[in-house]
Amino acid sequence: MTQSLTPTEHVxxxxxxxxxxxxxxxxxxxxxxxxxxxGCRPIIGYLHRGIxxxxxxxxxxxxxPYTDRLDYLSSSxxxxxxxxxVEKLLGVEAPERAQYLRVISLELNRIASHLVFVxxxxxxxxxxxxxxxxxxxxxxxxxxxxxxxxxxLTQSWIRIGGVAQDIPDGFVDQAREFCRLLxxxxxxxxxxxxxxxxxxxxxxxxxxxxxxxxxDYGASGxxxxxxxxxxxxxxxxxxxxxPALDFEIATQPTCxxxxxxxxxxxxxxxxxxxxxxxxxxxxxxxxxAKVGRTIRxxxxxxxxxxxxxxxxxxxxxxxxxxxxPVRVRFRAPSFFHLGVLPQMVQGWKVGDVVxxxxxxxxxxxxxxx
Amino acid sequence: MIEDLQNQFAEAIQSAEQVGRELRLxxxxxxxxxxxRFCKEHGFTYLADITAVDTGTELRVVxxxxxxxxxxxxxxxxxxxxxxGRLPSLCRVFQGAExxxxxxxxxxxxxxxxxPDLRRILLTDDWEGHPLLKTSxx
Numbered sequence: 489m490t491q492s493l494t495p496t497e498h499v500x501x502x503x504x505x506x507x508x509x510x511x512x513x514x515x516x517x518x519x520x521x522x523x524x525x526x527g528c529r530p531i532i533g534y535l536h537r538g539i540x541x542x543x544x545x546x547x548x549x550x551x552x553p554y555t556d557r558l559d560y561l562s563s564s565x566x567x568x569x570x571x572x573x574v575e576k577l578l579g580v581e582a583p584e585r586a587q588y589l590r591v592i593s594l595e596l597n598r599i600a601s602h603l604v605f606v607x608x609x610x611x612x613x614x615x616x617x618x619x620x621x622x623x624x625x626x627x628x629x630x631x632x633x634x635x636x637x638x639x640x641l642t643q644s645w646i647r648i649g650g651v652a653q654d655i656p657d658g659f660v661d662q663a664r665e666f667c668r669l670l671x672x673x674x675x676x677x678x679x680x681x682x683x684x685x686x687x688x689x690x691x692x693x694x695x696x697x698x699x700x701x702x703x704d705y706g707a708s709g710x711x712x713x714x715x716x717x718x719x720x721x722x723x724x725x726x727x728x729x730x731p732a733l734d735f736e737i738a739t740q741p742t743c744x745x746x747x748x749x750x751x752x753x754x755x756x757x758x759x760x761x762x763x764x765x766x767x768x769x770x771x772x773x774x775x776x777a778k779v780g781r782t783i784r785x786x787x788x789x790x791x792x793x794x795x796x797x798x799x800x801x802x803x804x805x806x807x808x809x810x811x812x813p814v815r816v817r818f819r820a821p822s823f824f825h826l827g828v829l830p831q832m833v834q835g836w837k838v839g840d841v842v843x844x845x846x847x848x849x850x851x852x853x854x855x856x857x
Numbered sequence: 858m859i860e861d862l863q864n865q866f867a868e869a870i871q872s873a874e875q876v877g878r879e880l881r882l883x884x885x886x887x888x889x890x891x892x893x894r895f896c897k898e899h900g901f902t903y904l905a906d907i908t909a910v911d912t913g914t915e916l917r918v919v920x921x922x923x924x925x926x927x928x929x930x931x932x933x934x935x936x937x938x939x940x941x942g943r944l945p946s947l948c949r950v951f952q953g954a955e956x957x958x959x960x961x962x963x964x965x966x967x968x969x970x971x972x973p974d975l976r977r978i979l980l981t982d983d984w985e986g987h988p989l990l991k992t993s994x995x
Binding site: 533538540541703704705708717719724725789791800802804806808814815817824826827828856857 | 905906912928977
């Protein structure tokens with residue numbers, strides 16, 4: 489074996505846990521050869537609150553607000569996964585109107601989350617203007633959430649059996665106005681960001697995730713669809729009003745950061761389509777089924793599964809027939825995406841790590857739980 | 858495929874029950890990686906989750922595999938001892954088993970033989986005990 493004449497030592501670089509581009513308290517321990525990443529160890533748990541343990545000492549309705557604090561950029565998908573599991577155990581179905589309202593909530597939340605993605609992803613790549621645009625549009629959704637839930641992030645509006653209350657006067661008009669405006673704003677984003685040469689150079693061909701590797705690691709959502717796999721739970725296991733709604737699953741074959749970005753851009757347009765259909769067809773009637781004051785699901789287990797903005801958000805609930813769950817497990821997509829990150833950053837430079845991490849759009853609240 | 862699975866691993870499968878789109882199996886520990894590999898080769902390419910449940914009377918590790926072609930779920934429960942429980946790791950079948958197995962070890966204390974890097978993941982390295990066991994008080 490020949491030895492290199494100028495041996496280089498690997499440098500360990502800690503990125504985070506306080507670092508603006510890690511989007512929360514994440515530490516990446518990078519092993520570098522010069523500027524090139526040869527190893528990456530994500531270190532998580534800084535935001536661990538023991539939510540799954542706490543859930544075992546709460547009644548079924550009491551667990552719901554904790555779910556808001558998992559993926560806090562999309563609390564309604566967390567609410568939905570938990571509620572879906574409990575409703576499966578109870579054998580209860582929400583009234584039709586509630587099912588449509590839930591879809592409106594889920595899709596508005598998807599847009600809100602993707603807007604934060606576009607905003608922060610662009611910001612990480614030094615396109616600061618887009619950050620302000622994304623947050624501006626998201627504010628309109630926050631106003632809508634405030635109208636129906638009284639909260640902007642931690643909604644807990646989807647309840648066991650239905651939704652907390654019917655939509656207030658003026659909601660439909662305001663939601664329609666948003667649906668009219670957003671596609672125009674997305675065109676603006678395309679003009680300022682999607683075609684930008686620097687943005688393309690930072691994202692095109694960067695951070696390749698082959699589809700097989702993604703599946704092996706339990707990747708889902710835009711992260712997997714950006715690798716050409718048309719897996720979307722809204723289509724494969726439709727819940728609520730989704731079977732009646734017309735939309736397309738966005739995919740990109742490129743497996744890179746740009747592909748994952750383009751998938752989310754298209755998903756926002758599809759979400760607008762879905763919301764408009766729901767507003768057109770919104771049936772009259774009750775918004776909650778009768779579930780009783782004390783919820784005691786029969787002994788058994790159920791898995792709620794929704795397509796959150798990040799991918800498969802699952803909730804596995806085990807009941808022994810008492811008013812408190814035996815086990816509540818939250819299957820968070822970001823946890824699995826962080827697991828595959830070391831493979832994606834291998835061989836790229838430190839600056840690219842920022843782009844690749846941004847492109848999988850993690851939320852540490854659901855990673856650490 | 859399900860019949861093949863039950864024939865080939867008859868001695869390891871203790872029970873099988875179809876509930877909706879879920880096939881729920883109870884399996885003894887040693888054959889878990891073989892069963893997982895067999896399922897992966899027969900369409901269950903997506904490892905959705907690995908977790909555990911402590912009911913107070915029994916601790917079991919639960920695997921969820923999904924067939925993306927037909928939407929079938931395979932839910933495999935494997936009993937484990939509450940102290941010193943050991944299971945074979947799935948990492949050689951699904952690379953992505955690494956993190957969820959670390960989490961099961963961290964929160965339930967079950968060890969996975971053949972795991973490349975079995976460390977705590979959510980709690981700090983010097984944490985004592987495994988909080989999601991029912992014996993661990995809130």
